[in-house]
Amino acid sequence: MTDGNAGATRRRLAQELAVVAGFEDPRAPLEQYHTPPDLAAHIVHVADLQGDIEGETVVDLGCGTGMLALGAALRSPTRVVGVDIDPAPLSTARENERRVGAMTDVSWVRGDATTAPLCPDDPVTVLMNPPFGAQSGQEGADRAFLETAAEVGDFSYSVHNAGSQEFVEAFADDNGGEITHAFAAEFELPRQFDHHDTETRQIDTEVFRIEWTG
Template identity: 85%
Template sequence: MTEGNAGSTRRRLAQELAVVAGFEDPRAPLEQYHTPPDLAAHIVHVSDLQGDVEDRTVVDLGCGTGMLALGAALRGPDRVVGVDVDPAPLSTARENERRVAARTDVSWVRADATRAPLCPDDPVTVLMNPPFGAQSGNEGADRAFLETAVDIADVSYSVHNAGSEAFVESFADDEGGEVTHAFAAEFDLPRQFDHHEDESRSIDTEVFRIEWR
């Protein structure tokens, strides 16, 4: 696939994901932010190019309203599972699944993503935009999500605050994994919580692909 075709494919996926509704009543302690369609499309597109979607189970940990899960489902994996502890966004995710009309059905599971009740036998790819641990009392939240990826995934893609490279690489090394790809991405945040001062702002993030075994 040429660079031009790849860009076109990624843009088309972002357009398809633009219909995905976000959180109606986001909860700050859970750091519930709507993953931007452009970012989700980029992650799914890279994972597809790496052979991490076709003939696999794709799991979206902390799926929220389903952006990453539905992006993967549009690429035709064997199975997609979205896991979230909050029932409200899961209800929205089911509505979003109908809006997107994905090629693969998604199983929406209400559970703590850091203790996901999953024991898949086939190859698993985890796609996730975990909490960054920015809220007081929620420090290290992204580590807990990575720990789940270690348990269930062959490969994972995760979004982290910019400057997380040393932490992610160290964690992967400790668990016998390897960071194979990393790229920077902007994350647009609308004003949705009382502690937000701007109507919207963009934060710098990093996405990591990790092979676990």
């Protein structure tokens, strides 16, 4: 696939995901932010190019309203599972599934993504935009999500604050994983909590693909 065709395919996926509704009543302690369609499309497109989506089982940990899970569902996986601890966004995710109209059904599971509520027999690709641990008392929240990814996944794609590569590399090394791809991405945060002082702001993030062999 040429770069031009790849770019067009990624943009088309972002357009398809633009109908995905965000959180109606986001909870700050859970850092519930709507993953931008462009970022989700980029992650899913890279995963698909690596052979990690089509014909595979995909799990979205902390799926929220389903952006990453639905992006994967548009790329012909065998099955998709979205896991979230909060029932309200899962209800929105089911509505979003109807809006997107993917051919692959998504199983929406209420559960704590950090305690591995899944025991898949088939190879699994994990997609996740975990909490960054920005809230007081939540520092290192993304570590627990990585622990689950290491337990259930063969490959994982995860979004982290910029400057996280040393931490992610160390975690992967200690848990039978290896970073194979990394790229920077901007994440637009709308004003949705009282501590936000601007209408929107851009934060720098990093996305890592980890191969888990441990």
